[in-house]
Amino acid sequence: MRGLARAAGLAVLAAAATGVAGAAESKEDREARREHEAAVRVALETFKQALREAKTPADRAAAAQRLAAEERDPKIVAELSRLLGDAEPVRLAAMAALATYRGEKQAATALAGALGTHGKSVAALAKNLEALGGVGFEGTIPLVAKHLRHDEDAAAAAAAQAMGGMGSAAAVEALLAVWEELDRGRKKEGDAKKKAEQRLQAAGPSIKESLTRLTGKKFHYADEYRAWWTQNKAAWTPPPEPPPVTCRHFAPPAPAAGPAAPGGAVPPPAPLPGDAPPAEGPPAAAVVLPPIPGVFFRAVNLNGPALVIDGNPWADGSNKEIVTAEGGKPFDARNAPIVPPADAERTRMLRTGLTSAGSLVITLRDLPAGDYLVCAYFWEDGMAEMFDVKLQGKLMASNFSTGGAGRWGRIGPWSTKAMDGTIAVAFSGGAVGVCGVEVWRTAPHAPANAPDADPGGAAEPKPEEAPTPGEATAPAAAPESDDTPKPDGGSPK
Structure with missing residues (x-):
């Protein structure tokens, strides 16, 4: 299993999957393997018992989600794969879980085999394709590419989105080919022209987003991408893989928490997907975020109630005197996985927020x-999305990847000034779920809703320290962009 191997070491993973310890296996690795095997047995027994007691598809779907959140193992992939023939809610839960097995042939094979089982449910087919993009197994590219020309626009758009997760030159070629085909269709007359224009409107944004994700370039037109690809294909390398999702038994120890540098961030870890149900409290391995190098001023729980996180009061997101939003719609994912696990109050904040596939x-x-420092919390409900962030109109992060189903992170903090008493944070590009926003002062100042806060409590930033769990990373440099309008040629809008 490629994803686990990167985190645990190939020998340890092979031993975990087969139950046979390798000659070079250390004492610590043997103990981790045994813990893993025992945990897998318990997880499977609990899952099978839950299936026996399930009365509805929703019960079986919940059992699948809990199984996926317990451990990662070929035996669990096999159990999840069997659910792909169940009722649609169960299939959706199983597909979302299998999507986290990045690069794994076993998961890809199961998902590929399920493509023809959804009947007239275009929504289920679209989720199936997106899950294949989450796995990103190169051998499934031809199968996904066929769906770029599916009769249903939603399926074609999902296939285009999935291709962005494949990390292969073949995916770039397939996306360019279908875009160029649609451009030619736009120049025809009658029904052919109408069909091409409709498909460009529906799938064009996903085609363009996936090409940006694969190439790191932002162009408006297919011929611009083709020219760049022709010149750079030989030297092109796939985009960096997202952090691997690992079992807690094989995850390397987390570095000590340290403050983050203003304007920068560090990547979140990738432990087991999901956390314990809220009633059981936060998991023992809940991450601890580094402190913000400033003085807390205000935080807002978007689409959620007032609460307290890290001892700081968060305001109700419905208070329009302190926060307003344009372009987004509320979401509530109270039973969704949170990756990596967070403390109870932070988890409450992450389960609600505002989302937009365009501009928020x-x-x-x-x-x-x-002067202020601003940071935002995001949560991803499906396969990885890419988005840009602007603060007071200034680009702070470009093509930021959410990292996959269940992932959350804190992006920022970034320095800015209040203008006429306001600070605007804009998100654009791919679909993004924004859960909360924090505002800190860079000089001692009484917080708006925390009069007793300690101005001296924040540590000085130490950018050279090791990455700390729970933080998100913005790209070091924005990809090239050509925003100059072009008088002719097709473009996904």
Whole structure:
């Protein structure tokens, strides 16, 4: 299993999958393997018992989600694969779980085999294709590419989105080919022209987003991508893989928490997907975020109630005197996995928020003049998306990847100034779920809703320290972009 091997070491993983210890296996690895095997047995027994007691498809879907959140193992992939022939809610849960097995042939084979089982449910077919993109197994590219020309626009758009997760030159070629084909169709007359224009409107944004994800370039037109690809194909390398999702038994020890540098961030870890049900409290391995190098001023729980996180009060997101939003719609995912596990209050915040597949602008209001640090929390409900972030109109992160189903992170903090008492944070590009926003002062100042806060509590930033779990990474440099309008030629809009 490639994903586990990268985190645990090939010998340890092989031993975990087969039950046979390798000659070079250390004492610690043997103990981790035994813990893993025991945990897998318990997880499977619990899952099978839950299936026996299940009365509805929703019960079976919940059992699948709990199994996926317990361990990662070929035996669990096999059990999840069997659910792909169940009722649609169960299939969707199983597909979402299998999508986290990045690069794994076993998961890809199961998902590929399920493509023809969804009947008239285009939504289920689309989720199946997206899950194949989450796995990103190169051998499934031809199968996914066929769906780029599916009769249903939603299926074609999902196939285009999935191709962005394949990390292969073949995916670039397939996306360019279908875009160029649609461009030619737009130049015809009658039904052919209408069909091509409709498909460009439906699938074009996903085609363009996936090409940006694969190439790191932002162009408006197919011929621009083709020219760049012709010149750079020989030297092209796949985009970096997202952090691997690992079993907790094989995860390397987390570095000590340390403050993050303003404007920068560090990547989140990749432990087991999901966390314990809320009633059981936060998992023992809940990550601890590094402190913000400033003085807490305000935080807003978007689409959620007031709460307290890290001892700081978070305001209700419905208070329009301090925050407004444009372009987004609320989401509530109270039973969804949270990866990596977070403490109870942070988990509550991450389960609700605002989402938008186009543009989402969050405006923080009633801010005294001065310098601030701003950071935002995001959560991903499906396969990885890429988005841009602007603060007061200035680009702070470009083509930021959410990292896959269940992933969350804190992006920022970034330095800015309040303008006329407001700070605008804009998200654009791929679908993004924004859960909360924090505002900190860079100089001692009484917090708006925490009068007793300690101005001296924050540590000085140490950018050279090792990455700390729970943080998200923005790309070091934005991909090239050509925003100049072109008088002719096709473009996904």
